[in-house]
Structures are given as structure tokens and as C-alpha cells.
Amino acid sequence: MVLGLRNFTERTKDGAGEPVLDADNGEEMMHVQPGVDIVLGNRPRDSHGTLYISTKQLIWLSDVDKDKSYAVDFLSLSLHAVSRDPEAYPVPCIYTQIESEADEDESDNSDSECNDTLDLSKIREMRLVPSDPTQLDTLFEIFCECAELNPEPNDEDGEEHDWVFSADQVEDEEEKDDIFHNPTNSIGQSDGDRDLARTVLALQINDQRFEDAEEMKH
Template identity: 35%
Template sequence: MVANIAAAANKLDIETDVSLTEAREVVLDTADEEELSSKYQDVEFVLGDDLNAGKGVLHLTTRRVVWVSSSSGGPAFALRYPQIVMHAVSRDPSSYAKPCIYLQLDEGSEDMAMGGGDDEEGGEGEEDAGDVSAEVRLVPSDESKVDDMFKVLCDCAALNPDSEVEGEGDFFFDEAEVMAGLDPSTRAAVMADRLADGMELGDGEEEDGANGAPEDLQELVGDDPSRFEDDEEEEEAQGANQAAGNGR
């Protein structure tokens, strides 16, 4: 089972060669300014629908989601935030038996999604790994930890914008689930920032001439500013001039 999970993780570009200390603590990448935000004991790591690596310690850092098996010599897995295209709290028993954090991963290339190309070693484990869906569930034994885990995950993900996509925000996620998982003060701050961004955009449009309308009108009018005057107004003006002439 562990071999199958490791093979499946490799297919989905999940890091399996995680640097650990002798005490099985995560070695942080100080060159990338990585810091530990929080960690949680007794969290199951489930890859796909049913590849369960057992219980371990979940480390949420400012750069990665790292899970380390509680078993001596057990596996460790690490994900960088840009690999996660959506994350949510799952409490639907029809989706999974226990409340958990659901992660949908970037499947990458078509070869990765289909299980990769020809492996040197081949073997039954690699073939089975090709069918795994690009999903991870983080299942704490203490269900009350789910919301706290989710909030920390959101906060850390926000520190890692996807530089390959412009104008799409910091991170791909299920926005409704994320907003629902935030505390009221944080949610209010996010909404205030978005409102301010919208107002700034509107101000910029006015400075450019209300979406360019005056410039477009000037181009149409050209050297004949009277071309759009009402015909009736012209007739009335002509009639007034004639009456004034007759009065003389």
C-alpha cells in the first residue's frame, strides 16, 4: 500500500523526498524564507479515493503543505501551494466519511494525468498509480480542528501567488468555501479590499474620459459641431431670424 501511494504521489508531482531531521521534523527552506505556520497531530493523508497513508503530522508552512507519517521510517509528502487549484472543507458524508480538508491538485501534463510514460522499472504499483485522481484529503482525528486547519491553509496560500496567471488573484480555489471558512473580521477585510479595488478602477475610467466617450464624440463631430443639432431647433431659429428681418 505504501509503495502504491508513493508511486501515485510521484505521478501527481507530489514531493516524496522530503528533508527531515532525526526527530522527523520538517527541514524548512530558509533560502525561500519558509516558516512553519502551524502543525497538527494525528492527521490522515488520503490520496485519490482510498489510498490512505495512515496518521501523521501535518505541517502548514508559508511555502508548503507537508505531511509526515507518525510511523518510524514512514513516508512524507509535500505540496507547494501553486499545485493546489482548489481547496475546501468537506463535511458531506456522501463525499467522505469524516470531515476533512479537500485539495484538488493541478494534474499537469496529459502524461501525468494518464499516469506518465514508460517507467524504467514498471511494475504493478506504477500501473495502479496511473488511475488515481488528483485529490488529497487531510483528515484530522479531532474533527474540531478542521476549520482551524482550513484558515491557516488559506492564509499561507495567499502568500504564494501563481505568477504564471495574470489577473486571476493569488490562488485558485473554491471562493465560496474559502470565504465561508474565514472568521468574520477577515471576511470583512477581504470584501473591503475588493470594494476599494473596484472604486479605484472606476476612478481611473473617469480620468480617461468616462470610458473614452468624449474622445469618441469629438472624433464623430470633427469640424462640424452642429451636425447633431435637432432639425426642429434649426427651423425655429430660422423662423425667428425671418421674423426679426420683417420687423425691420
């Protein structure tokens, strides 16, 4: 079940401490990153928080307002990438896209992001902005590791997918086979799309070979 972004309330010390994990189901803490701001959709940036990354979910807890605490399961993250393009966002950050089972309505989505009433089920984008930008690559690698720990339920074959890329990796791939999007785009691309593109490319090559063979025959 894809839950999307949600409020997080299970904290130690009567709701003022660290997040409580589901240890009975094997959830473990992977990384704690203090000094992380969060941006939900088009809303203003919320400053001074701590990011907790577990084997199951991302949890952001505000250091200023204890009522501001959000969580999203890795199963709900359809994409994550390192963004260093100032045209996409003024400061370097981790960009994520969030899936939810809530009905998607563009007008409702815009209203929920911009007005004072925040409907988390309508949030489709989230940015995490560490105060130390040098931590972006570390966070990205941890995201990738946790994503692999949470494969899609319908992935019966258990295949591993590198479905997230940093901007640098996308640029490298484009130089190799010219099948990716513009490298200035900070968003990653699914491995399924890459495989499909390579398959189409292979078919085109094979078609050309068949044409050459026909010409030689005649």
C-alpha cells in the first residue's frame, strides 16, 4: 500500500525525542543527518530540522516546531536525485517525487501546497536541503541502498534496479549512448526506460544489418 507523505507522531520522550521505529518488523536506523531543511511542493522552506533515514522510511523532525514532523516510506518514493541546478532550485538539495493513493487533482494539489491548510496526501514533490552540501552524495548513496531494501511488491523476479541517478551519472550515461535526457535536468531516470532505449537501439542496429544483408544478396 502506497501511503505517500504523512505526519509522524511516534517519538520518544513524550513526543519530543527521536522517532520510534518498528523494530518488531526489522526496521533499523541507517543514518541521522542534523541541519536539514525541508520543502514540500511549492510551499515555503521549513528550516532547522533533523533527517532520520531508516531501512523503511524517511523521517524529518523539526528542531523548532515539535508539531512539524513528516515521514514517507521508500515504497512511496518514485524517484530521488541530487539537484545542483540553480534553475531547478536555488540551493543544492535532494529532490524526491512521492506517490500516493489519493486522487490526483492538479488544482487541489496547487491549493494544498500554497495555502495555510496543508494536505499531505496531495504533496507530490519534496526537497531536502542539508546545511552542509557536501553531504548530498552521502545521503544519495544511503537513499539508493534503502531503495534496494524496499523493492516493488510486484517485482517477483527480485531483480535489482538502478532507478535513480545523480546529475553527474546521467551526464556520463548520455556521453556513452546518447539515450538519456538533457544532463542539466537534475532528475534521475528509471532503469526500465534505459533498458527499453537500449533494446530499441539494438533493434535499429539489427534492422540495419538485415538491410545490408539484403543488399549484398541482390
